[in-house]
Amino acid sequence: MKREIHKYPYNGRGEDATKIFLSDQVCEQVVSVSYRNGQILCTIKDKITHKKKEITLSAAFIFGILLGMPKAARPIGVTPIVSSASEIHRAAPQHLHQYKDAPTVNPRLGKIRFIASDKMIPLIYLNVEQLNVNEETLKRLQKLRGGDLASNLAIIAIGGVVYLILLSTGVNGFAILQQIGKWNGPTVDPGFPYDVSKIFRPKTGLQMQKPSAMPQQAYSSLTKSERRQLADPLGRDGSIEVDSYPRLDLRYNQIEFKTPKHGPDHGLTEDNKGRTPKTEANAIALRDSLINMPNRKNIVWYTNGQYQGGTPRGRDCVNLFDNDTGVIAVYQKEPNGSNLFLTTCKLTRMETDHLKANNGNFVTERILKEQSAVSPNIQNNINNKNGLQ
């Protein structure tokens, strides 16, 4: 099998002697190499694989470039041979690396027939043993994960050649890299007097802020949930005041924290993950929906309710339950007498059943299962007042 390797027009001198160095591994696969009229001809054994051919041909191509460089071949003081115009503009032959056995994906081999590059990316991180993929797809996945040896070596070799060419022409490659590095981002002059980290820190209205009157030490000692219950310095908190019922307070940061998971329970828009985007507008919309809850029909106030009552996490609460939608809003009773918004969600049927039968004690499903708090007997929960005021 013969393959011609020639990329650039070259003014060869017939049968000039040319030295070509091949590694032992490559030598084993090459039957003969000859150099004629600016072309290198390699005769390669038929039995070798396409990967080895690629290495061999790449090596031969690189040597061809190195040895065929006119600058190196022409002795100093000899009259230069001027190429004719037709030779200079002659189009380079385009049959380089024409493999008959080039890797292709057979579209009929498996369930995954063809995977577009953008869809391949998530598959890189999957455990391939779990996937029903064909051999070709598997190869592509492995290639994406680590790359194949032949192409990596070829890229390194070409990079090396380019670097040598740059050096030979007097260009400092590292100076270019340094220049590129400067384009990556802003650099700071050592003489710049301000703290850069403070200048470039993003500040948004959604970030939790320390109240200005509170000492830093006291703020640092608070847990995340305690910090969310601090008054909002931007005045986005809300409150509910209904005659004959206790006042309820809603802290903005706590509402914002609950927005993604429970925005949909209040009819807010949701993304493709079923969550309400955590934006200021959505947090305020949830706050307004909660404030409006007492105005809805069929709302029940459990002023002596509980959250996870009967468990170590149990706490006294004021609970508002919407009978039409099954949505609850929980306000935790604080030692200072205030009632702070804790959470809101749509109850499961078992949770609803338990809430109504136990004077507004909202116990989550998992705990109900563990405690078997609700009897499966249909008659058990009938004779109660369900916590109605």
Next chain:
Amino acid sequence: MDYSKKRHKQLVIRSQDLKNQGQNLFIENPEEDSELSKYNIVVEEQVFWTHRENFFLLMKNFLDNILDFDEFETAFSLLYRKTTEEVDMFIIDLKQIDKFQPSLTRPYRFASFIGSIFRQFEEVEDEYCTERDVKDFVKEVYLKSQIFQLDQQLALAEKYLNFTKALLGFTSLLAIYQVLEIFSWVK
């Protein structure tokens, strides 16, 4: 519980009538509301059970680490909400209730386990439990469900086996009778 379709439909009609008047069964008659709630739980259980394969698939992928916690939470929550919406439609649809055949033989409530998993996502966010705890619970639910399904398949296989045995016995008796007939004819 003893399921009564007639009573179930009565309660649904009453609840819907009150709703159309802007009222609520729970406020008007808590006893009836509690009774209807039990029927609704039976419906919910049945609807969730029909979607069990989808829930099992997600659970298995999570346990096999094909899905990470966030992916599992998203997919599971979407499926949970979709199924819940289906239940909400079912419990007010008298035509569906008319065709409804409850399965009261299951020894555990599948929907309740699913609800427990769903509720735990918030517990993770509130830092009351860890992702590891959720995974352990999912494993428990998954294994329990698989054992139950296996039991069901075994029970079905036993039924077929008993039927085959009976058929074989009957055929044997018939064969013996035929042999005796032949002997009597020879004599």
